[in-house]
Amino acid sequence: MTSVIPLLLEKNESLVVQIKKLRAWYKDLKVLYDISLSIKPGETVSIIGPSGCGKSTLLNTIAGTLKGAHIEGEIEVNAERIGYVFQEDTLLPWRTVTSNILLPYEILDLKPDVKRIQNLIEVAGLKGFENYYPSQLSGGMRQRVELIRDVIINPDLLLLDEPLGALDAYTRIKMQIFLYRLMEELKDTTIILVTHDVEEALVLSERIVILSNRPTRIIREIGIERCEDPVGVRTTKGFRDKKKEVLEILYSGGR
Numbered sequence: 001m002t003s004v005i006p007l008l009l010e011k012n013e014s015l016v017v018q019i020k021k022l023r024a025w026y027k028d029l030k031v032l033y034d035i036s037l038s039i040k041p042g043e044t045v046s047i048i049g050p051s052g053c054g055k056s057t058l059l060n061t062i063a064g065t066l067k068g069a070h071i072e073g074e075i076e077v078n079a080e081r082i083g084y085v086f087q088e089d090t091l092l093p094w095r096t097v098t099s100n101i102l103l104p105y106e107i108l109d110l111k112p113d114v115k116r117i118q119n120l121i122e123v124a125g126l127k128g129f130e131n132y133y134p135s136q137l138s139g140g141m142r143q144r145v146e147l148i149r150d151v152i153i154n155p156d157l158l159l160l161d162e163p164l165g166a167l168d169a170y171t172r173i174k175m176q177i178f179l180y181r182l183m184e185e186l187k188d189t190t191i192i193l194v195t196h197d198v199e200e201a202l203v204l205s206e207r208i209v210i211l212s213n214r215p216t217r218i219i220r221e222i223g224i225e226r227c228e229d230p231v232g233v234r235t236t237k238g239f240r241d242k243k244k245e246v247l248e249i250l251y252s253g254g255r
């Protein structure tokens, strides 16, 4: 997918996303208010903020799929292929696991990379389920198929909008481990992860952008050391301290 770029700045190819003083509103509802954000190639950035603050609006602005909103400001996106994972399940129910994963190849008229597909199916713990239909899979399995489908063609930019939103705690951590492995596979892909889960952001990203309530500003950006162990790290003091710091900033609302 090629993004629609609402307002083009002078080109800055060293950044995948460059946003300056972005404002977005729906009729008289002010949502985003002076958001400035730069994201470098290969970076993984999490966005955390209260429900309704405009996280999906921000992702849609970046993807060029925003509808019904007015925007002002400057946004530049340097990505040819954008993968966009929504919270809702978008698998095609009449297609099997493999056939759903093959869809992007069909759309782009590309030859499927069978080895890569097999490898990701294995990493996702879906071996043996290749010929199952979505209705025969658990919620976590469906989400893994969906993630594979959205990364299989190597997007330059991957947008994840609360991809693990609806899962129970156990499945959620299992999925975070899967996402962690998937991200290792996608070293060159720039990833923006919207989540309401601070631990998820700490485990999966290199930077957390914390948003305020509407009208929404960036309260703080926090850099994170690369995590080596997506499960064990949660019990370390450094991790718990970071979690406390993020939660305090988030619930202060920027005041």
Ligand SMILES: Nc1ncnc2c1ncn2[C@@H]1O[C@H](COP(=O)(O)OP(=O)(O)O)[C@@H](O)[C@H]1O
Residues within 6 Å of the ligand: 026, 029, 031, 049, 050, 051, 052, 053, 054, 055, 056, 057, 058, 067, 068, 069
């Ligand atoms: N198409 C729309 N028309 C009017 N209001 C909208 C529309 N989409 C979102 N909103 C409103 O804008 C605010 C931000 O929405 P959204 O970006 O979905 O927030 P988040 O993803 O952070 O929960 C919410 O109050 C929501 O109700």
Ligand SMILES: [Mg+2]
Residues within 6 Å of the ligand: 055, 056, 057, 161
């Ligand atoms: Mg949302």
